[in-house]
Structure formats: C-alpha cells, structure tokens
Amino acid sequence: MPPQVQHSTSDLPHTSPSNTSSLTDLTSSEKATFEEYPKPYILKKCIALLLSCATTSRYKLRQVHAFSIRHGVALSSPDMGKHLIFTLVSLAGPMSYAQKIFSQIQNPNIFTWNTLIRGYAESENPSPAVGIHRQMLVDSVQPDTHTYPFLLKAIAKMIAVREGERVHCIAMKNGFESLVFVQNALVHFYGACGRAESALKLFEKMSEKKNLVAWNTLINGYAMNSRPNEALTLYREMGLEGVKPDGFTLVSLLTACAELGALALGGRAHVYMLKVGLDKNLHVANALLDFYAKCGKIREAERVFDEMEEKSVVSWTALIVGLAVNGFGERAIELFNKLEEEGLVPSEITFVGLLYACSHCGMVVKGFAYFERMKKEFGIVPKIEHYGCMVDLLSRAGLVKQAYEYIQKMPLPPNAVIWRTLLGACSIHGHLNLGELARDQLRILEPKHCGDYVLLSNLYASERRWGDAHKIRRTMLKEGVKKVPGHSLVELGNSIHEFVMGDKSHPQTEEIYAMLAEMTRLLILEGYVPHTVNVLADIEDEEKETALSYHSEKIAIAFMLINTPPRTPIRVVKNLRICADCHLAIKLVSKVFEREIVVRDRSRFHHFRDGTCSCRDYW
C-alpha cells in the first residue's frame, strides 16, 4: 500500500465542534510528544498514548487520525494499523473506521482479525462479525483460541441460532470445544437464544470443576429467559458446590427474585451484598434498585438510588420506570426533570419509561410533549417501543379511535404488541369494530397468541354477544390454542407458593376455601356485587356460581390471610392482568380485613389500602 494514501475522517462521529485537524484540543504535553517524535515507530506509541487519553473525547480520536495522515505513516506498516484498530475497538470507536483501516492493511495477522471481530461483537451492529469469520476461512487464516469467544459473543447478540450452531460445529472440528473460554461462550450463546436446555447440556458436559463464569453464564441464561425458579435452583447448587457468588451472580439472582417477587430472598441477597461490599458495584446496585421497584417496595428502591455513590443513566431509568409502574407518575416526571437539571443525557429507554409514566397516569398532553422533545432536542429516532407507548397513552385514556388513527400514521409498521394494546383498549372501552380490526391484524402477525382470543371473547361478552364469544372459544379449541393459566405467587417464610385458578392442590386447601367463603360473605355485607361479564365468557355454565372465588389471586390472598398475623401486608405477584371483579373484591378485602395488599399484575402495581387502590381504577 502506498504510504501517501488519502484517508477520509468522515467516518468519525461528528461530535466535535469543528473539523479542524490541528491539535488545539490536546494538552500541551500531548502536543509536545507529538511534535517531537514524528517518526513511525514513536508515532505508534504516541497514538496509543493519545487514544488512551481519548476515552472522553472522540474529538481527539479524529485529530490523532488526521495527524497521522499528515505524516503519511499511519497505515504504512501492518503494525501501525493493528495498533490503531485495537485502540479504536477498545474505546468503542466507530466500526466503519476500523473496517476501513483493516481493508488497507496488507496481510493482517490473526490478532488483527480477532480484534475486528471483537469490535463488531461489542458494537451496536454485530452481524458483520460473521462475514469476517467467513472471509478468514476463505483467506486460509487459521482461527485461534481467541476467535471463537469473540465470534460467539457477536452471534449471541444477534440471536442467530443456526449460525451459532454452525460455528459450534466448526469450533468442534478445529478442536476448540474443550477450551473453557469457548465452552462458556457457547453456554452464553445458547442461553441468549433462549435455548436453556442446550446450555445446560453443555454445562454438564464441562470438566468436573465448573468455574464461576460458567455458573454465572448458565444462571443468567435462565434468569433472562423468564425461568427464575430454575435460576434460583442453580444458584443453590452452586453454593453447595462451594462456589462463592460475585457481582455477576447477584445480578442474575436479583433479576430472578424481581420476576418472582421474592422479597425475602432478595432481601437476604441485599444483606450479603452489604457484608462483602458488593453494594458499591454499580451493576449490582442497579439490579437491587430494580428488584425493590418490581417488588412494590418503591421506598426501598429510592433509598438504594439515593445511597448509590456512582449512578448511571440506567439507575435513573430503572427508578423512573419503577415509579411509573407503581403508580407514581408525577414523581417519575420529577425525577426526569432532575436528571435533566444534572445535565445527564437520557437514553431511548429513559424515554420509554417516561412515556410509560405519562400513559399510566393519564397525562396525554404531557406524553405527546415529551415525545416531541425526545425527537427534536435529544435526536432520538423513535422506535416501535416508543410508538407503543403513544398508542397505549391514547388507549388507556379511552381515546381508542385516535389510537387507531395514530397507528395508521406511524412511520413504522405496527407490530403485534401495538395491535394488542388497541385490542385491549377496545375490550375495556367497548369498541367492537376496531377490536375486530385489531384482531384481524393479530391473526396475521401472531395467530396462536391465546391472550388475543380471550380479549376478543371478552369484548363480545361485554356487548352481550354470547354466541360470538363462544365461537371464539370453540375456535381456540379447534386451532389448538392453549390458554395460559393465570397464576398468583405469594412468599411465606422461605418459600414461594403458587396458585392457579380453582387450585385445590395445596395441603391447606380446606382452610383456604373456608376462608374464601368467609371473604365472600363479608364482602357482600359491604355491598360487593360480583362483576361477572368477563368471567362468564370463560367458563362453563355450572361453574359460574362459584367461579368468582376461584381466580388465583383470591385464593392466594385467602391463603395469606390464614397464615400471616393480622394487619401485616400481603403481596401477590400475578402473571396476567387483574380482572375488574378481583380488583373490586380486593379493594374491599383491604378494608374489611384491615390489610394492605400489593398486587403486581402483568402491567403494573396495585397498592390496595382501606378500600381504595393506588391505580385509581386506571389500568
């Protein structure tokens, strides 16, 4: 390659104030080093030195590049290119630039290939890593022990199952599958793709003593795939094997506890963290904050946040979302204002949380204002999630027609979640035509989703069109669509108890049903009138009479009323959204039994106290 080749700096991010290639932004000592030794061998060192200072300033990166071009030496040796790519990748620089440098290096060595793959694996768009691996094989470059961990990381990020399996085979053929780094990368890959069984199989095949990373990878695979119980079981096994948990383990543990609403277990993890000093770890503290918020302990979440020595945007975002789902929309917005005052930059996820807060509190105008600011002031291109929030914002407020018009005008094609939001709103606010329309779209996008059938059937039922409601039920049976059974979890002592609708499997069943009868009797005295519309469509005639006592959250509450001291709070975690009848009943239970009851349903929290709910019947 000729040494005087011209390079463009246009690939670098345009965050700098100007396009000058002068060194004015460098410190005087940096400048001195630069001007003093413009020889290639020393320039290499200068570049490394400068780039290591440049973590906070992409501007410097650009200057370094421009400077090296001026001296016509930057890429004249493979060694220099190798160094530049490595530093760029380490600083999460733009991959287009790294790729350009790479293409101008003659005979790149394996280190450089690996660095390029690593760069893509750690970037926003990891897919080119696969092509690079292929090119390596075409060029007869032998991958080494570092190649596969990097490559698998990229593939795991892409959730490309087939590709990963192919690479798994190639790695095996090359004899790399016995390497612990490759094995752990494979466990991670299978976990990330939702193939927990394959991950477990690989894990079990690993040599006798599994290291901490292997355990963490596997546990995280289960925690991230909505299998918290298995994650906790593995966590216990790990302890039995004498492996001590670290920060990574605790993040997975807290994630699992958050999903289960396992407050006591997570609380013990908190104590452990304090003991070993892991409460100072940013990732763990964020997971702890999120855990408390997801358990309805918003005070605790705020305390964790306040006491954090180091906070990131993730910490702020987690608390904003936490406040929003717990029904404290105003406080979520206050927190966002404070974030702005502190000069921090909200991420696109922060805006999801903020819009979510507006939508859960009925602040339609505010929501639209923030959406505009997000685009104009923060330059964030709205993703489908953001549009989802907007549709939800209109839907929850009962503006179903406007929500439909909004969907039609969106620049992105609506996905199943969007249509489901609309369908849900239709079934609450009674818009049969739009509901059927949404349902037609859902039949194309996700034909076997059981919740949609239930929503439409409830919609028909609320219009008293029993024939249509039953037709939906029959279609479900015919098409083999299985209804996900509603279940409720409660934590008593050290264990989690799970109840499903009409559950009779618990050892205390007799007492529970006696309590349910007593509850119903007292509630009727309080003027409780069963709100039966939705339930009626779901069950057969002979069950109608008793079915109302059978919803899993009621069974769970009866169980807790029996087994916990008077006046202590009861907390329930439910997998589906709470129905109107249960909502009304639990409000009254909180009054009659003088209990604070916290129910986390699929979409938000309900804090029941003295006959009212924190959602103000807005959900």
Next chain:
DNA sequence: GTAGGGTTAG
C-alpha cells in the same frame, strides 16, 4: 487481545 452483568411499550 480470549467467556458472564443492570433499565424497554402489552
């Protein structure tokens, strides 16, 4: 220069 982490609309 090799593997694992936290926040996301229903």
